Amino acid sequence: MNSADGAAVVVGVDGSEPALRAVRLAAAEADRRRRPLRVVHGFIWPLLRVPVGRPPDGPPGSGLRHQAEELVARAVAEAEATRPGLRTTGEIIDGEASAVLLGESATAAMIVLGDRGLGGFTALLVGSVAVQVTTYADCPVLVARGEERPDGPVVVGVDDSALSRSAVDFAAEQAALRGTTLHAVHAYRYPASAGPGDMRPLVYDQNELRDEEQRVLTESLAGIAERYPDLPVTRDMVRDRPVPALTAASRRAALVVVGGRGRGELKGLLLGSVSHGLLHHSACPVAVVRAPD
Structure with a gap:
């Protein structure tokens, strides 16, 4: 996270x-x-060379620029009503939504956006604003979807990747700020290959596999107790794919946190990757965290 x-x-x-x-x-x-x-x-309209001012014969307050000013003003008022006294500003920036938010991510503490916009069904497709921003943003991205459960735990999906460690750090901070529990979920199925060309074993010891996956879960939480001594932490190992396991956990959670790309996810660009799968299926808000460069 940008801590400037x-x-x-x-x-x-x-x-x-x-x-x-x-x-x-x-x-x-x-x-x-x-x-x-x-x-x-x-x-976006100036980029498309569409007139944005009031038409010559239009009523006062008409025009695309004025409409944009009004929607920003409504959003600022909504924020101030939600949290009175919060320092809130609004700005219209010429550009396509994804590009504007990605530009903001270089200096933001966090980007927050809805899971879909005025395009409705188009938000379900790869290429939507939510998917593009969670894939490429330079800071954590929080996507509003599902039901908010203030008393629920902060759920974090873990594996043995650097992104998982960043997600755990972020989730622990979130749980501490919210005064709730951190719940770590590690989903696994079969022994993973070590790399391209490495075949999975046809026969393996299930106890050894479980012990190894338990080690991954334990190591993913290393240091959390020292940094957050008063934070309740629960953990769960699930014999399942990550998206179904985390989707199930999201049904009672305040927030689900995942890395932008984890083991086996080609830089988060594949439909069906953990982060993108949760954007489509989570029952609560989703935070996507990238590892620091």
Whole structure:
């Protein structure tokens, strides 16, 4: 996470109800972290050479630019109503939504956005704003979806990758800030290959496999007790694929946290990868965390 002094929580808005849900989630996050909230709208019309001002014969307040100003103002008001006293600003930035938010991610503490926007069904497709931003952002991305359960645990998916360790660190901080439990879930099925060309064994000892996966789970949480001595931590090993296992855990969670790409995920670009699978199926908000460069 960008820890620069004054780094804001940035939320992307487009006037849709999912975007307003994201604003409320972002306001709560900024308040917990004692950071300012920055409301941003990607204004694509100038790039398409569409007139954005008031038409010559149009009524006062008409025009695409004015509509954008109004939707940003509504989002700022929503944030201020959600968390009174929160430092909140709004800005319209010319550009496509994904590009604008990715540009913001270089200096943001976090990006927050809805799981879908005004495009409706298009948000379910690879290439949507949520998928692009979670894949390429330089900071953690929080996607508002499902049901918010303030009393639920923060669930984190773990494996033996560097991204998993970053996700665990982020999830532990989230659980501590929220005053709730950290619940680590490690899903496994069969022995993994060591690399290209390495075949999985046809016969293996299930007890040895479980012991090895238990080691992965234990090592993924190394150091958490020392950094957060008062944080309750639970753990779960599940004989399943990661997406179904984490989706099941999300049904009682406040938040699910995963790395942007983990073992076996070709840089998070494959449909069906853990992070992208959860964007489609999680029953609560999802945070996607990248490992530091």
